[in-house]
Amino acid sequence: MSATPATAPPTAPKTTIVARGPWALAWRRFRKDKVALIAAAVMAVIILVAIFAPLINSALGQDPNYQDQVNGLDVNGLPLGPSGAHWLGTDALGRDVFARLVYGARISIGIGILSTGIAVAVGVVLGLLAGYFRGIVDVIIARLLDVVLALPVVLAAVALVAVFGQSPLVTVLVLAFFSWATMARIVRGQVISLREREFIEAARSLGASSTRIMFVELLPNLVMPIIIYFSLLVPVNIVTNAVLAFLGLGIPVPTADWGGMISDAEAGGLYQQAWWLVFFPGGVLVLTTLAFNLLGDGIRDALDPRIERLLRK
């Protein structure tokens, strides 16, 4: 028999546990989720289209804002249906619908992501402050939350746009203003339970400042709810943006925007003649929202599985 040197201080036991962070685990679960994968692929295509919109259009020789009064309309001055020249037809001004959709992706998705990003950033910071400090800070933020959540979004948006005028920036800020509250509430709730955990006390006993505790200790634990909420909020903001545009409060013309395109089609009952003017923008809007939502669900399931910890004992 071999005398293994048990006299040596216990060395680091050879661990059979494979090193993999929570992300690797989540990715593994995500990979198995077919619906989410398809949604992710759709998302990727739409985002690529948005990014490369100018390239795509120049390759196709189309300009989203070029009003082709000669070849873009029929003899009666009505828009053309889908054809080889205009894949998805033209609109009332003779502009190519496909080219406008491609450019509209930039605006719709850009606004959706940007406004959500701002909302999430604001929500996370306020949620952290409220949950970590409690007391008066919490009370003030909670009241603010209540006010924002109580406002009727569209009505208030109409008022805000009326005051500040129409511009992409205003749209982004208006959307952000109405969507940070839920994020703040989620983060606050999480922080309240996290701050009682021993590792926070450990940080405090090391002399960590409140800022450090909030951003170094707490924030990494909030990444999952943040990502989940982000992915679910983007489609909401895309749709709200479309609603604002439809009401004529969106991005100023002539910039292509999905909501604005539907709104244009509605003007004068044009859609009764030209179904493609509603069908395609509406279709991509639904597709994008659906893809974002399914992707969001997939991410949530992957990040936050209720797996039973069997064998803990």
Place this chain on the structure above:
Amino acid sequence: MVLLHVTDLNVSFDTDDGVVKAVRGISFDVDRGKTLGIVGESGSGKSVSTQTLAGLTRGARVSGSAQFDGLDLIKASPSQRRSVLGRKIGMIFQDPLTSLHPAYRVGAQIVETIRAHDRSISKRAARLRAIELLGMVGIPFPSERVDEFPHQFSGGMRQRVMIAMAMALDPTLLIADEPTTALDVTVQAQVLELMRKVQAEFGTAIILITHDLGVIADVADDVAVMYAGTIVERAPRDEIFYQPHHPYTEGLLDSMPGRVERGQPLRPVKGSPPSLIDLPPGCPFAPRCPYRFDRCDQEVPVLQTVFGDEQHQSACFLPTEIEERKALREQLVEKGGIR
């Protein structure tokens, strides 16, 4: 007389990481009126094995048999199992709060337990029995406390309520899974005392699952030591404590703080238990074993009689003759293999 006869019980779980072999071919008997202590560390499979008997391991792959009162608990249908659980097998767990319903009065829960198996008992009679049981387990003012909610009881009192509920139908077997782990020492002493008393009074057999050798020393008649899903040693209590054969049992005892002079370092078992997904090819304890030799890495040892005592079995290749085994330990201690 054998009350429960478990043979070749295997339990495994499919997880994302692979198949977790939680229990690997264990066999044991529980005699009527006796206490079998199952001792082991986290992940040794000690809790999973009895949970499986009670049908509490959903989604597990189970094989083997467990003969209890003419019924094979492993193959039994859920309804057959239900007819036995509660009535003939009582169970108590580490955390009574999770097994008591927070929204019902404790009396109502005991009444429900009683009537679930026999609807002919009137509510009134069941309630009287509940009060009697609470008194028996040492709850003061049972006729008043019967109408209180679980959160109104302290941890020790809750565990008493659990025992009352488990004993409600006078079972022949009581499975106690770490019943005192969540309790303080003075309360632990009370609960162990109560379990002893219940056993003496009703002749109940007990399976006591614990990680605490002190508790085992206190109440067990026989002991099974589990490691990595297998029973590595099985013997009457005193044999385990004073003449352990398996190096793991020996290591566990050596790890206890009370076993060395103050000022001397403790003698821990080095390393940590293997992953139940990726077990070593030979003896599961070999990587941590101070006696390890080549054979241990190649062959899986099975339980065999040691020290010429039918009741003492160990799954280890070390000599089964008592003097030889002792000499080996002394050699190792001299060489510094065991501090």
Place this chain on the structure above:
Amino acid sequence: MSSDEVLLSASGVSKRFNVGSRGLLGGRLQLSAVDNVSLEIKKGETLGLVGESGCGKSSLARCLTRLYDVDEGTITFDGRDITNLGRRQMQPLRSEMQMIFQDPYGSLNPRRRVGSIIGDALAIHGNRGKGTRRQQVQELMEIVGLNPEHYNRYPADFSGGQRQRIGIARALALKPKLIVCDEPVSALDVSIQAQVINLLQDLQREFDLTYLFISHDLSVVQHISDRIAVMYLGRIVESGPVEEVFTASSHPYTRALLSAKPIADPRAAEQRDRIVLAGDLPSPISPPSGCRFHPRCPKAEQDCVTVVPTLEILRGAGPDAQRVECLHPLEADQDLSSFTPSIADTIIGADAAATGSREVAS
């Protein structure tokens, strides 16, 4: 070993928590977690603090390290009164007193890499040693028996025992003077527990550490401590050198606690007198009058109900004295199980009647 120099001393420390109000007009309900506690920790020693859950030992530790503000009393650390220091003033002292926590799962941030967790103190107080932070952290990992290559792993990749080593490395990073170990091995399996205890003792020798070692496990405390203090309901009821307290305990509670201690030796377990205390720990919101232990004490007399005892020296002098807070302390040769309770509360009495309050194992 320990010198006679005192590193930390507390005198008359009390800590109360508000736990809601008593009806609409009633005053606020207060939980008295720590009540008039005085103790001293000498440089280089290990002071064991034992007691059951809810006795206030963890609260006391957090008062001593000023994670909690104290309501009364003074705390002196290394010759400096730290009782009323604010968070900023405490900040530099934090590197001199560290904590190791009980829960190897809860005390490590699951979303941070082990290397950055251990390096926390260096990040907060500035890197004082040689080499980069990473080098220092890896050196610490080696010291506590972790594989330095695991620097970038997450806590979830480690077993309970290894996680506790991570917590120890974190506490050790700035070479503190005092480490408060709050039940550091209670969540670990026996074989692993022994590894961690040995590690703590090795580190103490190597780095001249002083430990306040909190545990409910008497065997562990007996093994590791030089002196111990026994807490019951927020008060220290007995303290002294470990040998004396374990062999000649004078407080009935200490005696009962020792007799209830599980011992992994069946013959010894059968031989000893077992004192099964009646009842549960009373609520610290409304602690019993007089001696807080009197409702459960088999030896209580009439004056125990009204007179509040103080911690008095029984034998010896200075920090090494054995002190007891009891009006009628036990003599070394007296057997607690020979007393018949006469003062015990009626409720407890009923309980005692049902279970037998002092059953002596045959």
